[in-house]
Amino acid sequence: xxxxxxxxxxxxxxxxxxxxxxxxxxxxxxxxxxxxxxxxxxxxxxxxxxxxxxxxxxxxxxxxxxxxxxxxxxxxxxxxxxxxxxxxxxxxxxxxxxxxxxxxxxxxxxxxxxxxxxxx
Amino acid sequence: xxxxxxxxxxxxxxxxxxxxxxxxxxxxxxxxxxxxxxxxxxxxxxxxxxxxxxxxxxxxxxxxxxxxxxxxxxxxxxxxxxxxxxxxxxxxxxxxxxxxxxxxxxxxxxxxxxxxxxxxxxxxxxxxxxxxxxxxxxxxxxxxxxxxxxxxxxxxxxxxxxxxxxxxxxxxxxxxxxxxxxxxxxxxxxxxxxxxxxxxxxxxxxxxxxxxxxxxxxxxxxxxxxxxxxxxxxxxxxxxxxxxxxxxxxxxxxxxxxxxxxxxxxxxxxxxxxxxxxxxxxxxxxxxxxxxxxxxxxxxxxxxxxxxxxxxxxxxxxxxxxxxxxxxxxxxxxxxxxxxxxxxxxxxxxxxxxxxxxxxxxxxxxxxxxxxxxxxxxxxxxxxxxxxxxxxxxxxxxxxxxxxxxxxxxxxxxxxxxxxxxxxxxxxxxxxxxxxxxxxxxxxxx
Numbered sequence: 001x002x003x004x005x006x007x008x009x010x011x012x013x014x015x016x017x018x019x020x021x022x023x024x025x026x027x028x029x030x031x032x033x034x035x036x037x038x039x040x041x042x043x044x045x046x047x048x049x050x051x052x053x054x055x056x057x058x059x060x061x062x063x064x065x066x067x068x069x070x071x072x073x074x075x076x077x078x079x080x081x082x083x084x085x086x087x088x089x090x091x092x093x094x095x096x097x098x099x100x101x102x103x104x105x106x107x108x109x110x111x112x113x114x115x116x117x118x119x120x
Numbered sequence: 121x122x123x124x125x126x127x128x129x130x131x132x133x134x135x136x137x138x139x140x141x142x143x144x145x146x147x148x149x150x151x152x153x154x155x156x157x158x159x160x161x162x163x164x165x166x167x168x169x170x171x172x173x174x175x176x177x178x179x180x181x182x183x184x185x186x187x188x189x190x191x192x193x194x195x196x197x198x199x200x201x202x203x204x205x206x207x208x209x210x211x212x213x214x215x216x217x218x219x220x221x222x223x224x225x226x227x228x229x230x231x232x233x234x235x236x237x238x239x240x241x242x243x244x245x246x247x248x249x250x251x252x253x254x255x256x257x258x259x260x261x262x263x264x265x266x267x268x269x270x271x272x273x274x275x276x277x278x279x280x281x282x283x284x285x286x287x288x289x290x291x292x293x294x295x296x297x298x299x300x301x302x303x304x305x306x307x308x309x310x311x312x313x314x315x316x317x318x319x320x321x322x323x324x325x326x327x328x329x330x331x332x333x334x335x336x337x338x339x340x341x342x343x344x345x346x347x348x349x350x351x352x353x354x355x356x357x358x359x360x361x362x363x364x365x366x367x368x369x370x371x372x373x374x375x376x377x378x379x380x381x382x383x384x385x386x387x388x389x390x391x392x393x394x395x396x397x398x399x400x401x402x403x404x405x406x407x408x409x410x411x412x413x414x415x416x417x418x419x420x421x422x423x424x425x426x427x428x429x430x431x432x433x434x435x436x437x438x439x440x441x442x443x444x445x446x447x448x449x450x451x452x453x454x455x456x457x458x459x460x461x462x463x464x465x466x467x468x469x470x471x472x473x474x475x476x477x478x479x480x481x482x483x484x485x486x487x488x489x490x491x492x493x494x495x496x497x498x499x500x501x502x503x504x505x506x507x508x509x510x511x512x513x514x515x516x517x518x519x520x521x522x523x524x525x526x527x528x529x530x531x532x533x534x535x536x537x538x539x540x541x542x543x544x545x546x547x548x549x550x551x552x553x554x555x556x557x558x559x560x561x562x563x564x565x566x
Contacts, residue, residue, distance in 0.1 A: 018193070035158075036155055036156075036158075037158070037162040037163070040159075052180075052189050053163070053180050053186070054180070054181070054185075054187070054189035054193065055189050055190070055192075057190055057193070058189065058190040058191065058193025058196075059193045061148075061152070061193075061194040061196075062194045062195045080158055082158060083154075
């Protein structure tokens with residue numbers, strides 16, 4: 001998927017996605033461990049249809065290097081062995097903090113968007 | 121970098137990605153390409169099933185954009201533009217690139233065919249077998265290095281030897297196979313896909329060296345000349361002929377223990393020697409000749425297999441002579457043969473070929489004047505001579521071919537007077553025999 005796609009309303013969804021992709025991936029993996037293609041598929045099924053394969057793999061690498069993710073290889077009945085990612089305790093902490101940040105941020109933006117005069 | 125066991129589309133895409141990721145550490149680059157190979161194959165499969173085609177560039181974007189997105193998300197720097205293609209100069213580098221292009225072409229054009237892809241796709245299933253074989257080969261290599269003998273055989277089964285001991289070799293093999301399997305299972309897909317990585321080259325080395333040691337070891341143990349089979353004993357039963365090494369002459373195969381040390385003659389072209397027709401040095405057939413090998417053992421165990429003449433299968437059985445007491449004289453030649461129905465066969469094949477009459481140049485006696493012209497040479501092929509039936513008087517007409525020397529004599533039994541060497545110009549006689557002539561010589565068709 002090409003990045004930097006701007007929809008007809010002028011909102012750069014790709015930029016938005018970049019900011020929250022860490023959280024989205026950590027949230028997906030909090031549900032259950034997954035491998036690269038599986039994570040991409042679950043993100044798209046959740047509604048993030050524009051998420052790019054390369055961005056997901058890059059984010060996985062960064063989260064792994066940062067200690068938020070662990071990885072292991074698991075045999076697959078359908079083909080070659082797959083590299084699975086799972087959350088570490090640091091990853092769960094990151095999910096918790098990021099969720100709070102995102103909720104606060106989303107509430108703020110939501111307030112601004114819905115009632116600009118009452119927003120602080 | 122070349123990729124095996126992936127679709128040609130994925131391999132081609134990864135080939136374009138690899139140089140763009142060359143600035144990453146080798147391990148990380150290989151690991152990422154491994155993951156992406158599986159990912160892109162899955163993407164292709166889904167796209168193909170949905171009817172979206174198999175153009176990866178259209179599905180996941182240009183390789184340059186892909187790498188840019190990846191690096192930005194991963195927090196990695198992009199490869200400098202100049203470094204991306206990693207051009208190399210020099211004859212070696214260009215040769216490597218040429219090989220890489222050839223391999224890529226081979227993968228795309230040849231290995232990309234469905235039938236070959238399915239066949240090649242089966243190869244990974246054989247990996248566990250290779251891991252086991254690799255473990256055993258490693259012990260054989262070690263045995264060869266430390267004991268100069270890494271292979272033994274039990275029947276047809278090669279056995280690893282270590283320090284000259286099969287038991288030690290087996291114990292070491294158990295350990296080695298276990299380690300080999302563990303290594304194989306740990307090995308990443310990226311390492312397997314990279315055609316020229318160290319692990320693959322090491323595997324090739326182990327395979328080549330190990331198989332050479334295995335082959336030479338088995339040959340030394342006798343399997344290279346595995347000629348086994350059954351032959352009939354003269355009187356009933358059959359004996360299994362165990363494979364043993366060919367001797368230097370390439371002629372003798374020792375039989376199994378049941379043959380009591382007799383020998384089985386085979387010609388250099390692989391055909392069985394089934395009978396022997398001795399002639400004297402003037403071309404006259406001899407009868408009642410007994411043959412012994414260089415160790416004094418009787419040569420009596422010739423093949424009894426059938427053969428074909430002019431398209432007609434002929435099987436026959438030799439009949440052995442007996443002495444006055446009825447004792448078998450098995451090493452007397454030529455033998456008389458009987459076919460399956462007991463009918464006498466008078467050397468059915470032998471009458472079809474020219475007799476091996478010795479070819480001797482004209483001799484010069486001491487004091488003779490040298491001939492003005494070269495002495496006449498005997499014709500290359502003498503006409504077939506009739507075989508004298510048993511009891512018939514041999515022809516007395518002297519041969520025009522003078523002998524050069526007496527034929528080699530068998531080893532005389534201890535205590536017996538050595539035979540006197542016949543005059544080269546004396547009338548032809550049968551060479552002295554190591555055993556006293558059979559008084560019952562005319563009772564059988566010798």
